[in-house]
Amino acid sequence: MGRWLIGIVSAGIATTSACGQDEQILRGTAGGGSPPDSGSSGGASAGTNNAGTGGSTAGSAGGGSDAGAGADGGGTSGGTSGSGASGGFGSVAGAGAGGSASDAGSSAQGGTGGSIAHCFTQATASRSCVGLSATCGDGAADDCCADDSVPGGTFLMGRCTTPGCSDEAVGLDAELPEHSVSVTGFRLDRYEVTVGRFRRFVDTYATPPCPGEGAHPNVLGSGWRSSWDQRMLPTPAHFEAALSCDGELATWTDAPGPNEHKPINCVTWYEAFAFCAWDGGRLPTEAEWEYAAAGGDANRLYPWGNTAVTQSIAAHDCEGDGSEGCASDDIAEVGALPSGVGRYGQLDLAGGVFEYVTDWFDHNWYAGVGATCVDCANVDGGQFKVARGGSFTSPAHRLRAAFRTNPSPTSRNVAIGFRCARD
Ligand SMILES: [Ca+2]
Numbered sequence: 576m577g578r579w580l581i582g583i584v585s586a587g588i589a590t591t592s593a594c595g596q597d598e599q600i601l602r603g604t605a606g607g608g609s610p611p612d613s614g615s616s617g618g619a620s621a622g623t624n625n626a627g628t629g630g631s632t633a634g635s636a637g638g639g640s641d642a643g644a645g646a647d648g649g650g651t652s653g654g655t656s657g658s659g660a661s662g663g664f665g666s667v668a669g670a671g672a673g674g675s676a677s678d679a680g681s682s683a684q685g686g687t688g689g690s691i692a693h694c695f696t697q698a699t700a701s702r703s704c705v706g707l708s709a710t711c712g713d714g715a716a717d718d719c720c721a722d723d724s725v726p727g728g729t730f731l732m733g734r735c736t737t738p739g740c741s742d743e744a745v746g747l748d749a750e751l752p753e754h755s756v757s758v759t760g761f762r763l764d765r766y767e768v769t770v771g772r773f774r775r776f777v778d779t780y781a782t783p784p785c786p787g788e789g790a791h792p793n794v795l796g797s798g799w800r801s802s803w804d805q806r807m808l809p810t811p812a813h814f815e816a817a818l819s820c821d822g823e824l825a826t827w828t829d830a831p832g833p834n835e836h837k838p839i840n841c842v843t844w845y846e847a848f849a850f851c852a853w854d855g856g857r858l859p860t861e862a863e864w865e866y867a868a869a870g871g872d873a874n875r876l877y878p879w880g881n882t883a884v885t886q887s888i889a890a891h892d893c894e895g896d897g898s899e900g901c902a903s904d905d906i907a908e909v910g911a912l913p914s915g916v917g918r919y920g921q922l923d924l925a926g927g928v929f930e931y932v933t934d935w936f937d938h939n940w941y942a943g944v945g946a947t948c949v950d951c952a953n954v955d956g957g958q959f960k961v962a963r964g965g966s967f968t969s970p971a972h973r974l975r976a977a978f979r980t981n982p983s984p985t986s987r988n989v990a991i992g993f994r995c996a997r998d
């Protein structure tokens with residue numbers, strides 16, 4: 576693990592990125608913070624993830640009449656308890672002040688989240704665009720919450736074309752071995768989550784998700800954990816302060832403004848996860864993300880194919896505004912570059928902002944537990960998460976579908992945002 580990080584850093588330094596934000600990600604240190612799930616960060620550790628089907632995480636049924644009551648931050652009422660794919664999660668609702676409860680596998684959790692009395696249950700449909708005009712994408716007339724079906728299948732995940740795999744331009748050893756991966760069909764948001772959508776979440780934010788929410792239906796243990804509650808901020812005002820992580824390049828504004836259709840950045844992995852659960856979805860797994868970006872069995876180098884990156888396909892290297900140096904104009908509105916569309920309809924998979932996925936980062940995942948991957952994800956724990964796709968600050972080769980980077984889950988970085996998957 577440690578050697579990998581050093582390797583990444585050296586690779587990052589060796590490249591000529593136009594500004595520092597991208598390098599900051601590769602060090603994975605922005606935001607620092609102690610790892611919340613210090614469990615197994617090693618390679619082939621207990622992989623619980625090739626779970627069968629249907630295994631919704633938390634206990635279903637459970638009544639849960641208390642679940643979600645008032646916890647929804649004003650959106651839907653408590654009546655949503657037990658609805659939707661994720662089941663009741665009733666056991667959580669009463670956990671109240673304890674907060675730490677039973678969080679299998681996680682390290683010690685104090686009662687620091689004790690002020691949190693409730694949690695929210697997952698929506699059955701997207702909440703973030705309710706009342707939001709359809710003004711996203713090319714032509715500014717598309718539903719910002721549009722999603723596209725990604726048919727299930729098998730593809731070759733990972734890529735490296737040179738011996739040693741030490742050249743970031745063509746592949747790093749963490750992308751090895753290229754191995755066969757299968758995913759069940761799912762839906763993936765067409766766009767990165769925008770400032771406008773995230774504003775809906777912030778404005779109504781009151782509680783973390785209930786344990787088990789936001790889970791992949793086939794990946795055991797992939798839902799929210801109560802130990803993560805303490806990673807969430809307590810009020811909308813706290814969010815507003817935190818979301819301005821880096822001055823001009825932070826897309827958030829406290830009042831609606833010209834950035835509403837830009838991708839939200841400066842969010843932690845926990846906030847991204849919570850948003851997707853709140854919005855009726857979940858984060859995609861790393862395998863799902865790469866499947867969509869590589870066009871499944873087309874095994875594309877980039878979402879649009881194998882042709883080189885240009886600024887008209889994907890904004891990168893801080894030159895999206897036509898000049899060197901990182902500026903807010905380098906961050907395009909979502910969907911502004913339709914020629915970069917992927918095989919299944921998603922925009923900006925490459926470039927824009929890096930996108931958090933479900934998985935913890937494990938250098939050896941592809942050669943270990945992940946080598947036999949059917950709807951798999953590394954949810955066991957670790958120090959770093961995975962983010963994908965490169966960003967507006969990245970050199971072109973980091974936009975490759977197979978490129979992996981490893982931010983801290985607590986980091987706030989202008990180069991990182993996310994999009995949600997749905998089932
Ligand atoms: Ca620029």
Ligand SMILES: [Ca+2]
Pocket residue numbers: 767923924925926927928929930963964965
């Ligand atoms: Ca992106």
